[in-house]
Amino acid sequence: MGNDRYDAVIVGAGPAGASAALLLAQNNSSVALIERGKKPGSKNMFGGSIYRKPTAKIIPGFWEKAPLERSIVTDELWLMDKNSAVKVGFTGLKFNEPPYNKFSAIRSKFDAWFANKAVEAGANLMTETLVDDLVYEKIGLLKKKVNGVKLDNGEIIYADVVLIAEGASANLTQKAGMRGRIEASSLTLYVKEELALPPEIIEARFNLEPGEGANLGMIGYPTSGVIGKGGLWTNKKSISLITGGYLNQINAKGISPYQLLSRFKKHPLIKRLIAGAESIAYKAHVIPKGGYENVPQLYDDGLLIAGDAAMMISGRRGSDIAMLTGLYAAETIAQARAAEDYSAKVLKGYEKRVMDSFFMKSIKKSKSAKKYYKDHPDADYLLTKAANDAAYRFFEVGVEPSEQKIKKIKKEILNMEPTKKLITDLYYGFKDWGIF
Structure with a gap:
């Protein structure tokens, strides 16, 4: 040697x-x-991005x-329920110009x-x-x-x-x-599947030009009640799909990594994005989150x-x-x-x-987030549920005045979560989500 x-x-x-x-x-x-x-x-294994x-x-x-895949121009956070998603994001086309911002990579x-x-x-x-x-x-x-x-x-x-x-x-x-x-409570387990798709289909589905890429971060539905995240990254000729969460919770719920990913892929919005894709790689990886x-x-x-x-x-x-x-x-x-x-x-x-x-x-700064999520493991679920219920109510066309509709939405959210906890959930959520 x-x-x-x-x-x-x-x-x-x-x-x-x-x-x-x-x-x-x-x-x-x-x-x-x-x-x-x-x-x-x-x-x-990672989704993933090179900064x-x-x-x-x-x-x-x-x-x-x-060997990079695409320069990322779109970042989104999806708060997902079983048949909907509230989306927050940004597309900056300047990020596809030198010296760039970040890239998807394998x-x-x-x-x-x-x-x-x-x-x-x-x-x-x-x-x-x-x-x-x-x-x-x-x-x-x-x-x-x-x-x-x-x-x-x-x-x-x-x-x-x-x-x-x-x-x-x-x-x-x-x-x-x-x-x-x-301890298992200081580790997260994420699973990833790489799915082959022609570049032109990727670009059409994600509103991209050749060479441009998108990152989608997701909370709520993808993790089956476990504190964690889902994500999707566009590569040149494939999509990287990941999901996972804290290892101790995955163990306690008896969820297998394959189950978690399989359920995520069946979400109606995800199914549309990966339709016709061919599985080419599958990996699991432990990430420290102590x-x-x-x-x-x-x-x-x-x-x-x-x-x-x-x-x-x-x-x-x-x-x-x-x-x-x-x-x-x-x-x-x-x-x-x-x-x-x-x-x-x-x-x-x-x-x-x-x-x-x-x-x-x-x-x-994020050290208090772990304790908060330990005491309130329902935080992400309640936020995504409240956001999607409110969005359905807001965008539903009815016959009542807008002011009355908004009052009802506020009341329903407060019935689900007290104001103080809602604000605290949002605070720790943004701390934990980082840049999605």
Whole structure:
């Protein structure tokens, strides 16, 4: 497998690991990028979106060569009931012009391309390789420092620093004592189906021109009473359809991922959008949603934690935040290398970068949302039910004065939800939905 010692070993070739590997290799560090899948992205899943500004910090002008699907011009949030949807959204055609805003992408293509950029810069990519444990060296009477990783075949790869970017399961992070056992209530399970459709049909159904894309976020009906979301993304020649929610609630209700997705596809509005489509891929993926309280210890002597393993998720934003944690880790490791000091004292600079970031401020602000949804698991259901009932009443043509109709609508909403709870549900809903 080449050298048995590197400046840095990175566990996980997703966005966080690939970002760090690329930047370190460009800084003339020797890097081993270890991936347990057949190729980077082979086990990853998202709807999903690649955001231009954060990604351009890692690879300027990436959109000119990266395997992207469509530039997103339409974002919508659907509050769905069994045969209706209240829609909130925006279409900005300027977003289809350079430098763009965000893109739909398929992770199996994008992650492989991204990791290959690190390889081109000099990183050593090892696929189908499983890290079993960390290796330590004594640095004092009672202290020890991470000194590399042990593979499941017994081989040891030494390094001055190890960056764990292993994903939501974070078994290695737990083994290292950086966090305790993660509870099912801090994880969400999402399922995705990719459905092939000709480009011209996609464009006609979503009112798009060639190259333009749409993202639809959905709450209410898609999750069968579980707190979570549904979503639809348009790709070049396919549609990505996802749904899911908190793992503990899915378990408690005895819902299988396939059931959840199958029910979502049968909704009359979704059926119209995917009519005639051919299923070409099906995946399930666990995403950390523990929030600020569950962020693990991010550094130790010779060790850093990034991406999903570090609980770096804010609303629908995960891949771009992972890239930025990889960037911050690479910057910190470069400083440690210059100082020839990989102690926790120096690596603590990584935590400061993360804690001062815009996304950590968002994660902190959202920490109360998890508790609220735990106490009020009916919040999204009541909001979507109230919105759709009110919309049916409002748009129904009758023989009563408009003022009388609106009074009745208000009364029906208040009968379903007291004013205080309605306002609070909306507040936490917008916190949780993020940018849909």
